[in-house]
Amino acid sequence: MDAKVRQHLDTFLGSKGLRRTKPREVIIEAAFATTEHFTAEELLDMARKIDRTVSRATVYRTLSLLVESGLLREIDLGRDQTYYDPNFLEKPQHNHLICTDCDKVVEFEDDNIAVLEDCITRRLGFKPSMKSIRIEASCEELARKGVCASRKCASRQPV
Amino acid sequence: MDAKVRQHLDTFLGSKGLRRTKPREVIIEAAFATTEHFTAEELLDMARKIDRTVSRATVYRTLSLLVESGLLREIDLGRDQTYYDPNFLEKPQHNHLICTDCDKVVEFEDDNIAVLEDCITRRLGFKPSMKSIRIEASCEELARKGVCASRKCASRQPV
DNA sequence: GTTTCTGCAAAGGTTTTGCAACAAA
């Protein structure tokens, strides 16, 4: 587990009088072993590869803690389930673009947009605490050439 | 029901060979009688005030149609349920700011941010089809004065 | 008449919770 993650977590657990337990260790190790977004069920699978005995309930409970601590963020990918994003420690301002052709998620950061969001919010009389942008978009290369090599895009399966 | 809504809907139903039925009329009338965001269950309640016999299943099925037709948009307010927004016909580019003090939702539009989103998306090699911004923010007036008269904000109930 | 639509109730899927046993501090 990354040192930054461990430290952030220790501070959080300490400040709340919470305990460092084996199942929590395992779940957190699984969550931060990847930079992919995942669902609760996917995290359960990943955690069980490390320790078969981890329960679904503990995964859900640990996810709540991680979100509360700021280590993980819930993100809206326009799908039916809640996804979790482990990359906000590294890139605190990033946003998501979702390819409507292959469902791939591209993360991007942009200072201009971050500043603009901040200005707009303050002009409305608020102080921003959490900003998120989701863009759905189609792949131009795919539209032009019928394939999208550089991004490994493939047209979605016909229904 | 607004003329713009009716026309949009007729075109959609016509193009798909779908029927104009009583329950659909009622549900759509309820959905566009307000500019508030609502959940499926809230829409069911609103529709049943017009006609008690409307069923939950038909509300869900009609919501899908309305989203598909573009009359309604699903929005993420950071709550547990899906909310629907009936204001995109009027303000196709608007975004949402959610007050963390009173949970009020403020809609805002901004051309600069719309252009910037478009640029960023194209620079990444995509063509934007749907863009959404969600900002969570605290009320500055509330922070300064302890109350927020102009926006009718109230501090959230202590837990 | 044919096709689509409706309401009902059941089923599906995700997330939360009560509880008794267990583990950390």
Next chain:
DNA sequence: TTTGTTGCAAAACCTTTGCAGAAAC
């Protein structure tokens, strides 16, 4: 010890679906 935590199974919740009867075209 004391308090927090776990796994299990059940419950809660929102949403979808199969079906037989009803309504639209």
